[in-house]
Amino acid sequence: MEYNFKEIEKKWHEIWNESKAYKTEIDNSKPKFYVLDMFPYPSGAGLHVGHPLGYIASDIYARYKRQKGFNVLHPMGYDAFGLPAEQYAIQTGQHPAVTTNANAARYREQLDKIGFSFDWSREFKTCDPDYYKWTQWTFIQLFNHYYNKKEEKAEKIEKLISQFEKSGTENVTAAETKPLTFTAAEWNSKTEDEKQEILLNYRLAYIAETWVNWCPKLGCVLANDEVVNGLSVRGGFPVERKLMKQWILRVSAYAERLLRGLDTLEWSDSLKEIQRNWIGRSEGAFIRFNIENKEETLDIFTTRPDTIFGVSFMVLCPEHALIEKITTADRKTEVENYVTWARNRSETERQADVKKVSGVFTGAYAVNPFTGERVPIWVAEYVLAGYGTGGIMAVPAHDSRDYAFAKHFQLPIREVIAGGDIEKEAFETKDGTVINSDFINGLTVKEAGKMIIEKVKEKGIGYGTVNYRLRDAIFSRQRYWGEPFPVYYKNGYPYMLDEQELPLLLPEVDKFLPTETGEPPLARAANWKTKEGYPLETCTMPGFAGSSGYYLRYMDPHNDKEYFSKEANQYWQDVDLYVGGAEHATGHLIYSRFWNKFLFDIGLACKEEPFKKLINQGMIQGRSNFVYRIVGTNKFVSLGLKNEYETQPIHVDVNIVSNDILDIEAFKNWRPEFADAEFILEDGKYVCGWEVEKMSKSKYNVQNPDDLVEKYGADTLRMYEMFLGPIELAKPWDTNGIEGVFRFIKKFWRLYHDAQNNFAVTDDAPTKEELKILHKTIKKIEEDNEKFSFNTAVSCFMIATNELTELKCRKRAILEPLAVLLSAYAPHIAEELWHLSGHTDSVLTANFPIFNPEYLVENSFTYPISFNGKVRFQKEFPADMSPKEIEAAVLADENAARWLDGKTPKKVIVVPKKIVNVVI
């Protein structure tokens, strides 16, 4: 039979499907292995060749691990809530669930064609009520817990309440929004509403006012990149900054654990570094400054307490609550104008002119606790509300931003660290000696910092502390297509629904737009309230809600009593291998880790970190082709001649270009305006130019995997995607090379067949040489699989196939193990050959061949002989010859005499099995 991939692939898809070949169940007799892909958002455009790259890699690894005796969990599903479906719904009126389901079905169809070993019985979408019930459930748990910083774990809010009842805030070590102090008596005399208000300061899911980009015309909160120059991208309506009540997750409470946990993970260093920077741990001190003639005090955070003698002004962020209280009457108008202006600037706008210095003096003065000096308090945009206390002590001599500000407003610059030239620029080094600073003079920066922290502690005006850049995550979206919050309001305070009332289903609405009064779409739902008549929350959860814990649900996806059973979690534990893009480094991969740590704290998840090993597959870029039209004509000139004319490059569909040669007929039919195009050719061909760009429809460089499967088969596509290059590298998609892999697959097929195309594997005993080829291959494939070096593994298969073809080896003892090795990469052809060879079970359950080093033992070895590092000739020696003997034999060689030229060598270096170098 000839190699007919269409028949073979179709046949095996049906058989695998019917026999549920990839269904996985708990099996305590085998070690578990959990291989997971970042599940896709099913967009309307379908898959392009970039999407399956990671899935193929993880599939190869999953199949490999199965053959190594592991019970492999390899599930797939869809991240289905999100903006595109909602926007499509707004335009067409079609319910987002309808488009989402249609898109998911199309994804499934495309994925199935590639032959993945997913256990589809575990599939779910994040928008399935059976699933989002547990997203809502987890939210309730977050609301009902706070973070105990001393114990470093989440604890029940009841514990905090009983502490308040007994001793107020004394000895409370809870992560909080702002520091509060009250006694037990004070707490006990508070009303229910007041207590609820206070508890929001501690809950892990809390509601609070935050600044958002509000577009009154759209009735909608916009993300930063949806706002340009103060106008909405969609519609161009004015956008203002507004304080709005939003749900927030106290991710920052876990900052330290998120940071420390990184050390236990097998992730790439660069990805860990991105997360470390994002968490942004910095050590420093909180210091309290008194304000002249005021009761209020000004708290600041600094990483440089050692420079406190260099403070020449203080700066507050425009949002700071103190501004109103301390601004003097004569400065009031100016300060108010500045604050209003600054507050209404979007973050993007602020970022756009970071270099521009702006600010205003409040008229008030703080008092330096060490010198007693009056220090003017300013307000400026460059101090951010979300970090530290929103106020700083400015030391212009040793901070470039303070320096720019001081120069601009002609404030004093006082040098307190020796070694810089503060006339020119700020001297920001952290190794230096302190000067002009009273009792810390002569100390190093480090020592001085410690000393100041001790002193402020003594004075009771501050303490050493650690601050993080990581912000709490805003969890409310004024949208329709997301999980509804299991929340209702009483007297304006939020309360959670009972667990029995979950899932709280997404209600039907007449339109997916905000209401006329600017409320979110859920406010349109009839009867959006509890049985008792309390109003329900109208916001929905953001995209990352559903993806934060989906990997846990795959362990036990149909459980209607729990998120997942203890038994399933004990068995599957955590994800051993997670494959996905690095673009999730500061989003999903932080939120998931937070989510998992919380579930670990409350005793649900048995592992603290969800993803043990992570591989980031590189982005697949597009490779666009261009034709060059001579300006003002409909004449196109081939690439090599284009410089002789004035031309304009035009994107041309890559599907009508092969090896950069344009299919002229197809081009004429491509678009009507090219029907009568003329061409200036090179050697009778039209050569196109090319460029690497993002893969997109408008650039006509999208490759659809379906087309390639149709033309070459899934096995070829799978192997070619791996052959392209290292999995982690970003690389352009170039279909040109796929023929080479296709040839290999056909050649591999012929290895098992005779000239008449009959299956012709024999039971003859293999030769030493053939065994050597096999075992060399087993060794290399195993190593490459473990290293995720799938591109070199494909090359290794090609070499082995070429060598065995050369030897006309058609022996079962060689070819069967080879088919097993290949089955992870090209499952269809391997399965077919396996069955032709007489097996009735699936190659999926075959054991990975065992490498035997004895077959690789050499009886002689050819050494390159170099003189002063330059290789001059080669010589063969028995493999068991000692280095000393080799040395003697080399020097006795007649070739050596020529290079030695009568001199005695200074030294001879013999590197066993590598090289002999003679130093003259």
Added chain:
RNA sequence: GCCGAAGUGGUGGAAUGGUAGACACGAGGGACUUAAAAUCCCUUGCCCAUUGCGGGCGUGCGGGUUCAAGUCCCGCCUUCGGUACCA
């Protein structure tokens, strides 16, 4: 600006400090064929020599360590990611 990664033929890319360019594409030449497809063989980093050998130069740039450097060290350049008034 800061952090991270990477620079190797016409192209994608191989090389535990040990013969750089495996493997593949493309290109050129040839075999088979009426022809095409498919398949197979040879050449293919650059320069000189080419009737046989052969020789020189080559991994972004400049230094260094070493018998030996694409690989290690120092100083640059370029590209790509992340981040950006984080005190």
